[in-house]
Amino acid sequence: MTHVKCNAQRDERTVLELIASEPRPSESGVLVLNHNFEPLNICGLHRGMILVWLEKADVLRFSDNTLRSAEEEHLIPSVLRLRQHVRRPTPQLKISRKSVLARDDYTCQYCGCKQNLTLDHVFPRHRGGETSWENVVCCCLRCNNKKGPLTPQEANMRLPHPPRKPRYVPFIAFPRFISAMRKQEWREFLEGYGKGLEL
Numbered sequence: 001m002t003h004v005k006c007n008a009q010r011d012e013r014t015v016l017e018l019i020a021s022e023p024r025p026s027e028s029g030v031l032v033l034n035h036n037f038e039p040l041n042i043c044g045l046h047r048g049m050i051l052v053w054l055e056k057a058d059v060l061r062f063s064d065n066t067l068r069s070a071e072e073e074h075l076i077p078s079v080l081r082l083r084q085h086v087r088r089p090t091p092q093l094k095i096s097r098k099s100v101l102a103r104d105d106y107t108c109q110y111c112g113c114k115q116n117l118t119l120d121h122v123f124p125r126h127r128g129g130e131t132s133w134e135n136v137v138c139c140c141l142r143c144n145n146k147k148g149p150l151t152p153q154e155a156n157m158r159l160p161h162p163p164r165k166p167r168y169v170p171f172i173a174f175p176r177f178i179s180a181m182r183k184q185e186w187r188e189f190l191e192g193y194g195k196g197l198e199l
């Protein structure tokens, strides 16, 4: 029994190591889902194919592209589902510049422009405004200067909606999750986890 358990733990470690890889920029990524369909990561194609080859995962969707070798043409997996459930502690979604910009679609929340972006504390920091998902928005430098030390009401500026913490299971880095949501063939697997995102 111990032997079996030991093997199972080693298997789980192997799977976790394989899915922890990130695709190289030139490589098409593979969306990996846990056995319960929870998105776990977007890993490199090569690692994804090893998961299938080791019979650790089944292919749910193939990509439109194929891989050609001298003799054959191979289908490229696009979405995989693990055969065994892997347990991972749920990480907290920490606020960061990159994540706020991604949540707000790289758009100034006051004027809608997409250039010279920075972060704005809606209720000003020096007056006790927190650095939280509910109080930080993407903002252009021009609006940031215009708003200065004021609240939006005081500066006569409007936010389209109150900023909120994204509801999402953050195994995948948030900016990557957002760009993965934009990929049509992955959307059905991700959108249940990205509720409330304005995409």
Ligand SMILES: [Zn+2]
Pocket (backbone or CB within 6 Å): 108, 109, 110, 111, 112, 113, 139, 140, 141, 142, 143, 144
């Ligand atoms: Zn602006």
